[in-house]
Amino acid sequence: MQNKQVIHILEDDDLHRARLSSLVYGLGWHAEIYSDTSEFLRILPSGGLVLVRENPEGGAIEELLAALKSRGSWMPVIAFAGSANATTIVQAVFDGALDFLVLPISAPELLSAVGRALDRAGDVFAMRQRHALATAQVAALTPRESEVLAALVDGKTNKDIGQDLGISVRTVEIHRMNMLGKLGAKSSADAVRIGYDAINAGHLA
Template sequence: MNNVPTSSQPERTYAPCVFVTDDDASVRDAIGFLLQSEQLDHLLCATADELLEMVSPQHRGCILLDVRMPGLDGLQAQQALNERGIRLPVIFISGHADISTAVRAVQAGALDFLEKPFDDELLLEKVRNALDLDQSDWENEHERDDIEQRIAALTPRERQVVEGILDCKLNKIIADDLDISVRTVEIHRANALDKLGARNSSEMIRMVLSSHSYRDWLL
């Protein structure tokens, strides 16, 4: 077993880890050996409860999850993960796979479904794809968080000017709506561009539209 990211190891909080959850010790050990041979950090869990104790929304990586286990089964564990805001890609593994179970898993957000016995190379391919997907999702979320912080730094007047730009209004129209001069609109626009780190209005619009803040503005 490799080192496991925990809250007491903040420098490893975001280190990618493969969480292997299966009640069959021989399966866990076999997958663990395979992951070790590829130098992939991993954690072996015998039950869904063990998994839920270890993983948090701050972790990065993916989850290999057996469908049939004592206590919480795989689908119940997946529901618990979703309820806790844990969005790591989930790959289900099962020796008793059926179409209805696979469909339910995918509908609940599972990335893939593999039936035992599975080919080692196929499993590694699925794991690498899941890790790549999680990395991409994490980078996008990190970028969105950064944009949110920049938007929060806008003054109320700068935000009003940005809203006018989003509505495709000319500076003169924005100035009339806000009862200020066109020059003042230009100053607020320049300040907003600077705070958001946007090179031009088009880039600023793209950044704002990708944010959660914009949805709040529409309410």
């Protein structure tokens, strides 16, 4: 792990913010501090890892990552809180946090959490690239071709698709052939993978 790793700390409590900053510097990293998400987003740094306090009612992680996505950005995020139950932790991870820590955080805990997050960040970034590519590919399809692709992802046959859409099997085959060409897919299985990535990116019904 590089000593110049930047940790962005989003914490509204001055004392906790100071303690976390001291911890980060003690590990040989650089800390940037923000009182809240809006201050962080105004600056919107281009790199590093975010350490953000989760709200007691949840939602802070989801809000932060949604705001980053709307700006075409993503950063690895570790959530923390003064206390947490299993439900809170699971929800934070579901919302996109790569790890969850409970205050007070020790140096070994933070070191391990950052290491795990950075290891996972590469996989997440690769997934985001696949989703972005799939989104661009699906955008080239006609509405009918998109429907055919979505049906293929659902495992439907040409006959099923034709019945659902009220068109002939031959017409389905034509749409399917055109769709494969536009996606640059070598096979239906390849198209299904692209469609699945597009669905996960929220760009295919």
